[in-house]
Amino acid sequence: MASIKMRAKDSNGVTTIKALISHPMETGTRKDKKTGAKIPAHFIQEVVCEHKGNMVMTANWGPAISKNPYLSFRFSGGAAGDTVKLSWVDNKGGKDSSETTIK
């Protein structure tokens, strides 16, 4: 399940991470148009980014992050060729992770 598209780019010692995750991000308040039943909440709660085993960023998300979330941030200390790992966990226990090298 490759749900993560990620790019990491180095520029003068600062790495910019851009990531797109495919996820429905259901809020739990939306209703099914045909049956009127509520669609249960299903959203990513935690996204963790690691570089060389160190936590670079942990994002705690609520259901108000848009569907198919986009995320971007910068950190220093990375170099071209290093591996960065991004992983997420949702409220139903679903999870995925992906690795990319800094360019």
Next chain:
Amino acid sequence: MTSMKRRIFLKGSLATGAIGMAASAGLLTPRASLAAWSKDAFDAKDVNSALSGLFGSSELAGSDKIKIKAPDIAENGAVVPVSVTTDISGAESISILAEKNATPMTANFVLGTGTEGYVSTRIKMGKTSSVIAVVKAGGKLYSTGKEVKVTIGGCGG
């Protein structure tokens, strides 16, 4: 006499049993606290209780060192791009709240040591309201806000 002793022994073992139960219950909870996903904060119905849930305090100091980049008018409330940049040194976390959402707490980004004060993402907004960025640095909370008009419906207002 022997029966008395046995009674004492039973009492004792019952008590240690209870302590053992409490300890194992305690062992189960740290996972939840480590994960740091605060149910209190994300379920809170207003900004103050969301902040209290997350930081234990809702005292905000206005700051011009935080910049929010978001559209003045968002035609589609389901996808509102928001970027937060801060120059505050030692920023530990950046939180994004949409004031009039049913649950204002949208995201809380915990920054690592080498991570710059910058995050960009896309959020959902139920209606026109201000987007609040809260930066935690040195145990204090700094914030700034930006009004985003949300026009729901196809005509774009």
